[in-house]
Amino acid sequence: MSIHWQDKTALITGANRGIGLGLVQALINKGIKRIYLTGRDFAAQQSLAIQLKNPATELIALQLDVTSAKDIQQAAATISQLDFLFNNAGIATGSGFIAENSGDIAVQEMATNYFGPVNLTRALLPALKKSSGGAIVNVSSIAGIANMPLLGPYSAAKAALHSFTQCLRAELAKIHLLVQGVYPGPIETRLTEGFDLPKATPAEVADVVLAAIENGEEDVFPDAMSLNWYETFKANPKQLEKEYASWLG
Numbered sequence: 021m022s023i024h025w026q027d028k029t030a031l032i033t034g035a036n037r038g039i040g041l042g043l044v045q046a047l048i049n050k051g052i053k054r055i056y057l058t059g060r061d062f063a064a065q066q067s068l069a070i071q072l073k074n075p076a077t078e079l080i081a082l083q084l085d086v087t088s089a090k091d092i093q094q095a096a097a098t099i100s101q102l103d104f105l106f107n108n109a110g111i112a113t114g115s116g117f118i119a120e121n122s123g124d125i126a127v128q129e130m131a132t133n134y135f136g137p138v139n140l141t142r143a144l145l146p147a148l149k150k151s152s153g154g155a156i157v158n159v160s161s162i163a164g165i166a167n168m169p170l171l172g173p174y175s176a177a178k179a180a181l182h183s184f185t186q187c188l189r190a191e192l193a194k195i196h197l198l199v200q201g202v203y204p205g206p207i208e209t210r211l212t213e214g215f216d217l218p219k220a221t222p223a224e225v226a227d228v229v230l231a232a233i234e235n236g237e238e239d240v241f242p243d244a245m246s247l248n249w250y251e252t253f254k255a256n257p258k259q260l261e262k263e264y265a266s267w268l269g
């Protein structure tokens with residue numbers, strides 16, 4: 021599908037760094053008309069808007085903590101039309117389910133990684149329904165395909181986001197809005213600091229995601245590790261579960 025990016029608008033959650041920032045830069049490279057740079061640190065979005073100022077793309081900073089009903093309501097009241105929603109913001113706290121503090125971690129990770137995208141998508145649907153040829157992009161994780169016990173509650177929240185993506189896709193099938201799930205492996209961002217694995221860059225992920233939108237792809241494995249692990253999963257789901265479990269030692 022050819023996309024006339026110059027007429028399009030996008031909103032990115034967690035725009036200020038990592039994969040979110042990679043998406044911002046890739047969309048600017050495409051010459052998109054407008055990007056809402058959103059995050060819980062408003063000053064960070066404002067300084068990004070100044071830093072990336074350019075004649076083709078209007079950059080609008082918005083305060084948007086995806087766990088805040090008030091922020092979501094305010095964003096929905098501000099935005100009347102939207103083509104691309106990137107549900108990118110996420111947190112990961114290395115934890116399983118049986119440690120003392122893991123209950124709180126599970127609640128926080130569900131709030132940010134699952135309920136955040138669900139609530140924001142629902143609030144922005146009226147604006148998205150005005151788009152012709154837009155997309156909702158949910159950044160899940162390869163850990164949402166099989167649980168990585170080193171990131172147990174995170175994996176569960178990303179699996180919930182994957183399931184939400186499937187349901188949304190079915191529910192929106194008649195209105196020509198692409199609903200895309202992205203399932204990265206290890207990417208070079210603050211989230212994976214200290215993980216000793218080969219990592220792709222946010223710019224590489226962003227380029228794959230935008231190309232996949234242009235091709236109308238629903239499921240995106242944007243790096244070599246996620247592609248490999250997904251091949252394992254397709255051949256034998258139990259094998260991937262066991263591989264991830266073996267990292268616990």
Ligand SMILES: NC(=O)c1ccc[n+]([C@@H]2O[C@H](COP(=O)([O-])OP(=O)(O)OC[C@H]3O[C@@H](n4cnc5c(N)ncnc54)[C@H](OP(=O)(O)O)[C@@H]3O)[C@@H](O)[C@H]2O)c1
Pocket residue numbers: 033034035036037038039040058059060061084085086087107108109110111112132159160161162203204205206207208209210211212
């Ligand atoms: N890096 C990886 O290997 C990897 C692999 C698979 C999936 N992912 C997913 O990719 C997405 C982006 O992560 P990243 O790797 O780019 O990590 P990152 O560099 O840590 O960036 C995370 C972004 O999310 C924002 N954020 C966190 N909680 C938020 C909230 N409640 N409301 C709004 N924004 C919030 C952060 O903002 P602050 O500056 O305020 O903290 C930051 O902008 C996440 O959903 C993550 O789970 C990453």
